[in-house]
Amino acid sequence: MNDGIFKEEWLEEVRVAQSRAYTPYSKFNVGALLITEDDEYVYGANIENASYSPTICAERSALVSAYSQGITKFKAIVITTDVDTPSSPCGVCRQVLKELTHDEMPVYMTNHKGDIVKRTVDELLPLGFSGKDLNE
Ligand SMILES: O=c1ccn([C@H]2C[C@H](O)[C@@H](CO)O2)c(=O)[nH]1
Numbered sequence: 001m002n003d004g005i006f007k008e009e010w011l012e013e014v015r016v017a018q019s020r021a022y023t024p025y026s027k028f029n030v031g032a033l034l035i036t037e038d039d040e041y042v043y044g045a046n047i048e049n050a051s052y053s054p055t056i057c058a059e060r061s062a063l064v065s066a067y068s069q070g071i072t073k074f075k076a077i078v079i080t081t082d083v084d085t086p087s088s089p090c091g092v093c094r095q096v097l098k099e100l101t102h103d104e105m106p107v108y109m110t111n112h113k114g115d116i117v118k119r120t121v122d123e124l125l126p127l128g129f130s131g132k133d134l135n136e
């Protein structure tokens, strides 16, 4: 990926995030790496629960972790799984990405072969609902 933004080392770091997944039920390990405006890394992994619905996705884990540390400005997010086709964030995570990042932020979806699919937050959630709609 040569878009002037993506850094190859992010592929290694997102695997560090993925290694922290807690997935006794699905065994589907997802890693998310948030890159802050200062080029710091915030790691997220999916954390499951025996009651299933409390499960939190990797993307939201990373965002909630960042905000909890007072970090709210991001350059990009990188996501990885173990399947061949780079998987994209679920609908809930897209909504949370819209709320907590910005529409033009790149989302890099990767796999273990090094394939990368890039979309912006807005491309993943076109015509998305946001706080702006509440004030109309
Ligand atoms: O965008 C997504 C979609 C799914 N998962 C997790 C939730 C669950 O633990 C497992 C299977 O859905 O993958 C994520 O982390 N991110």
Ligand SMILES: [Zn+2]
Binding pocket: 057, 058, 059, 060, 089, 090, 091, 092, 093, 094
């Ligand atoms: Zn999700």
